[in-house]
Amino acid sequence: MDNDRFCPACAAPLVEREEAGRMRPVCSKCGKIVFYDPKVAATCVVEREGRVLLVRRGNQPGYGLWSMPGGYVDRGEVVEEAAAREVVEETGLVVEVGRLVGLFSESGHPVVVAAFSATETGGALEAGPEALEVGFFDLDGLPEMAFPRDPLILRRWREMQGGG
Ligand SMILES: [Zn+2]
Structure with a gap:
C-alpha cells in the first residue's frame, strides 16, 4: 500500500526494516524511519x-x-x-x-x-x-x-x- 522509494529527508533509497513493532521503510543512508499516517x-x-x-x-x-x-x-x-x-x-x-x-x-x-x-x-x-x-x-x-x-x-x- 505504501510505495515511496526514496527518503523524504535526503532522497537516498528506502529499505524495509522492522522498526517500532512492524516493517517500515527506513532510509538506507540517514536512517530516517518513514511513518505512514491514515x-x-x-x-x-x-x-x-x-x-x-x-x-x-x-x-x-x-x-x-x-x-x-x-x-x-x-x-x-x-x-x-x-x-x-x-x-x-x-x-x-x-x-x-x-x-x-x-x-x-x-x-x-x-x-x-x-x-x-x-x-x-x-x-x-x-x-x-x-x-x-x-x-x-x-x-x-x-x-x-x-x-x-x-x-x-x-x-x-x-x-x-x-x-x-
Ligand atoms: Zn535519508
Missing part, C-alpha cells in the same frame, strides 16, 4: 423522503459503482466542512452536516472514513464532474455499491434513525 475521508448520508443520496462513481476505485458522496479531507480542513464540500461537488446539493454515524476503517487499509448524517438545505441535484450519475435510492433497493463499508454505514445510519 488518510481521512468523509462521507454523508443524505435522506430525501426515506431514500438516500448515492453517486455513481466516475473515478477508481469503484468506477461505475455507487457510493455515498464523499472524499478525502484536506490537511487543515474541518472534517464536517469536507463532508459538505464533497456533497455539493458531486451532487449539487447543499447540506448541513449533522450527527456522526461512525468511523469506518479496515485492517491493512489506509483510509479511515468519517460518515455523517446530513440534511438538504439547498442546491439542485446534478452530477458533478467526478460523478456519472446521482440519485436517491431505497435502502431495500440499493444498486451495486463500490465499497464493503457502504452497506455498513447505511445500516448504522438506519439504526440511528430508528433509535432516535
Whole structure:
C-alpha cells in the first residue's frame, strides 16, 4: 500500500526494516524511519423522503459503482466542512452536516472514513464532474455499491434513525 522509494529527508533509497513493532521503510543512508499516517475521508448520508443520496462513481476505485458522496479531507480542513464540500461537488446539493454515524476503517487499509448524517438545505441535484450519475435510492433497493463499508454505514445510519 505504501510505495515511496526514496527518503523524504535526503532522497537516498528506502529499505524495509522492522522498526517500532512492524516493517517500515527506513532510509538506507540517514536512517530516517518513514511513518505512514491514515488518510481521512468523509462521507454523508443524505435522506430525501426515506431514500438516500448515492453517486455513481466516475473515478477508481469503484468506477461505475455507487457510493455515498464523499472524499478525502484536506490537511487543515474541518472534517464536517469536507463532508459538505464533497456533497455539493458531486451532487449539487447543499447540506448541513449533522450527527456522526461512525468511523469506518479496515485492517491493512489506509483510509479511515468519517460518515455523517446530513440534511438538504439547498442546491439542485446534478452530477458533478467526478460523478456519472446521482440519485436517491431505497435502502431495500440499493444498486451495486463500490465499497464493503457502504452497506455498513447505511445500516448504522438506519439504526440511528430508528433509535432516535
Ligand atoms: Zn535519508
